[in-house]
Amino acid sequence: MDEAHGPHFHFHPDLPSSALRAGADLVVQSTHKILGSLTQTAMLHMQGNRVERQRISQALQLVQSTSPNYLLLASLDLARRQMALGGEGIMTEVMALAWRARSQLQAQSGLEILTPEQSQPAAGFVSLDPTRITLFTAALRGDGFQIDQRLMADFGVAAELVTLEHLTFLISLGNTEQDIQRLVAAVRQLRSSAHTPLQPEIIPDKMAAFAQPYSTPELLPREAYWSAQEVVPWQRAGHRISAEWVCPYPPGIPAFIPGERIQPSDLDLLLQIHRLGGKIMGCADVDLRTLKVVRD
């Protein structure tokens, strides 16, 4: 189970249920993203006996160094200790900060924030983490990428997740009241400053096109990865079999992976996302001039 963004769930009853509490056998958490450990540190939690510990240990041998970095390990241990001893109090304070930010943003007329009530009925939603604030950018007269750039350049405010229509802010134990005030003031200023309304070029529904069921791959990813390949101009890659992963972020789901036949409409959509400021990952040329395909 991927619980990258949920290492704090366990520590407060008002947070969503943790994956372990929900019965997961194996859970990986990005401790560095949410709690106090250094970047590149994560935890793998196990419970029960459905997964053989010996196999996990064997698999880890394939990727682990025999010379672990003790600075990283010590930081994980300190983050663990901090939460084990004071986690509930810490998360109470973090949630209070987040609720203050949420209510002050909601008080600005016309601003829309994702609420638990809105999210619950939607398919796939179980609950909303109150330490995340998702702001719809329409009222700020720009798409998410444009607003994100302005927030960073003019106010030093960084969103955790940027999409065409939303920004999600992450409030964590590293934040203070000043950060909240800076966020609220920045949004207020963006709202009051006159900008030419910007029309997103992509019809948002189209973004969901990548989430549609994929075509059956023509080759296994392994076969495509090891096959003879060539680099072709992006415009000529349509209908060819991809030898690369091409993954727009967000949402971080590949548009195609090695072995899949490339749809020309996907190439156009990726170009649009790139032009608007979205990041394309996984492929060698992230500026989308060329693409590696399987040689015919």
Ligand SMILES: Cc1ncc(COP(=O)(O)O)c(C=O)c1O
């Ligand atoms: C859902 C999800 N899983 C996994 C990861 C990767 O985590 P890490 O940076 O700890 O490797 C991310 C990174 O953003 C993520 O969003």
